[in-house]
Amino acid sequence: MRFSFEIKAQDGHARSGVISTPRGEVRTPAFMPVGTAATVKAMLPESVTATGADILLGNTYHLMLRPGAERVARLGGLHKFMNWDRPILTDSGGFQVMSLAGLRKLTEEGVAFKSHIDGARHMLTPERSMEIQRLLGSDIVMCFDECPALPATDAEVARAMRLSMRWAQRSKDAFGDRPGHALFGIQQGGVNRDLRAESAEALREIGFDGYAIGGLAVGEGQEAMFSVLDYAPGMLPEEKPRYLMGVGKPDDIVGAVKRGVDMMDCVLPSRSGRTGQVFTRHGVVNIKNARHADDPRPLDENCTCPACRGYSRAYLHHVFRAREIISSMLLTWHNLHYYQELMAGMRAAISEGRFAEWEAAFHAGRAEGDIEPL
Numbered sequence: 498m499r500f501s502f503e504i505k506a507q508d509g510h511a512r513s514g515v516i517s518t519p520r521g522e523v524r525t526p527a528f529m530p531v532g533t534a535a536t537v538k539a540m541l542p543e544s545v546t547a548t549g550a551d552i553l554l555g556n557t558y559h560l561m562l563r564p565g566a567e568r569v570a571r572l573g574g575l576h577k578f579m580n581w582d583r584p585i586l587t588d589s590g591g592f593q594v595m596s597l598a599g600l601r602k603l604t605e606e607g608v609a610f611k612s613h614i615d616g617a618r619h620m621l622t623p624e625r626s627m628e629i630q631r632l633l634g635s636d637i638v639m640c641f642d643e644c645p646a647l648p649a650t651d652a653e654v655a656r657a658m659r660l661s662m663r664w665a666q667r668s669k670d671a672f673g674d675r676p677g678h679a680l681f682g683i684q685q686g687g688v689n690r691d692l693r694a695e696s697a698e699a700l701r702e703i704g705f706d707g708y709a710i711g712g713l714a715v716g717e718g719q720e721a722m723f724s725v726l727d728y729a730p731g732m733l734p735e736e737k738p739r740y741l742m743g744v745g746k747p748d749d750i751v752g753a754v755k756r757g758v759d760m761m762d763c764v765l766p767s768r769s770g771r772t773g774q775v776f777t778r779h780g781v782v783n784i785k786n787a788r789h790a791d792d793p794r795p796l797d798e799n800c801t802c803p804a805c806r807g808y809s810r811a812y813l814h815h816v817f818r819a820r821e822i823i824s825s826m827l828l829t830w831h832n833l834h835y836y837q838e839l840m841a842g843m844r845a846a847i848s849e850g851r852f853a854e855w856e857a858a859f860h861a862g863r864a865e866g867d868i869e870p871l
Contacts, residue, residue: 500636500679500706502738502759506848510730510757513847516738518636519677520576520584523551525738526754526843528836529586529762534559535569535579538767539825540833542581548802548830549837552584552636554762557629558593561619562612566632574634586637586762588742589626589668589683592644603643605660623667635678639709640668642683647717654687654712661685661711662699669703679706681740687712688721690728697732708733709740710758714749723752730757747776747839751859754843755852766836770829773817777835780863782810784828789814802834803827 502525504514516523530537530545533556537545545553555575560566569578575585594601594608601610607622626641642661645653665682672680682705686692700708710729713722722744730739740760741753750761766776773785777797782789784796792810800806804813804827816824846855 499676502707502736504736506850508847508850508852509755511754511843511847511852512757512759513844514738514759516584518584518679520582520636521551523584523760524840524844525759526750526840526847527551527760528750528840529554529760530767530833530836531556531762531764532579532581532585533764534563535575537829537833539771539822539829540767542579544830545581545833546583548833549841550583550833552586553581555585555587555633555635556593557587557590557626557633557639558621560587560633561590561621561629562614562617566629570632570634574632576634584636585634587630587633587635587639589639589641590621590629591626591642592743594621595644595646605663607641623664624671627668627671631675637679637681637707638672640665640680640682640705642685642711644685644712644715645687646715647687647712647721649687651687651689651692654685654689655692658685658687658692658696658712662696665700666703669705681705681707681709681738683709683711683742684729684733685712688717688725690725693725693729694732697729701734705737707738707740707760709742711742713741714743714745719749719752722749723756726753726756726758747836748860748863750836750839751843751856755856766832767829770832771825773824773828775828776832778862784810784813784817786814796831797835800831800834800838802831804831 498519501517504512506513514525529552530550532553569575572578594610597610601608609620623641630638641664643657645657682700684696686696733739738759741758744761745763775782775784775796789810794810795805797805846852
């Protein structure tokens, strides 16, 4: 079975479809929980499945450093290693490497860097990134690219984008022909429309199984991000999945889907769960706040996750303040459940031709809610 994508319905620019892989189907629009080090923190794999997730994201940079891609391969690949039998997308490691200010050296060949763990020296190139992702057994592989932080000058963004396009060709050559596995190219260009168009054209010429929109959610703000998403998805092949990398908050996700994005990932729901920040239909709840100490209500009376079915805000406040492990488990489960319900709601609304109505209700519910300070 080969990788494929079918658009089932479209409402405005919003799309609902199915990505088919040998390891299962991914319903789109899809949110991918992040399993940085072969685990979604505070969650068992079966718990992640129970939230409704079809696919996870793994991190090339972290896995190459610890436990090592070759070791994972010897142990049967990432799916077996982490006990997850559904699709896995791995990022290329480029974003993490580019974040190592003072610990890296960028050349045409790739990036030489020191490990943040033990200071060991490594070289990550497009070819090595493809090799690592092959050893991990990723179902969806990402091209190696450079992602400059914003704000940046047009000259700097153009230089990084053109280097990324050269690396995209090298990634495609190194990836080879792997039936059942997919390679995604990554559009760069910052907030410059002409550079985005140039990047999209280069990627189309190379040809990929899917296309990511990179270089956003890196400091430009939501208004600028949405301005780019008003045109960037339309520059990419309509018949291929479109993946917005590293996004984001619930309203970011809804706005991205509205503009034609099919896939997203972010550490926010799991990271927030560990820090006591909870996402609900009515906004954000900060369970650490003293106002919850005597509150017998659930986080969300209409939520069916274990945190809401069996525990009060008062209990969740207590275990968070007491630094009990169950706090991270329950709050992360709730957040991931909420995100997957968000995606399911959008898929249904798109299929039924009522996305605008659904979006209006989403924003109205949050406006009426009690969004707490951090």
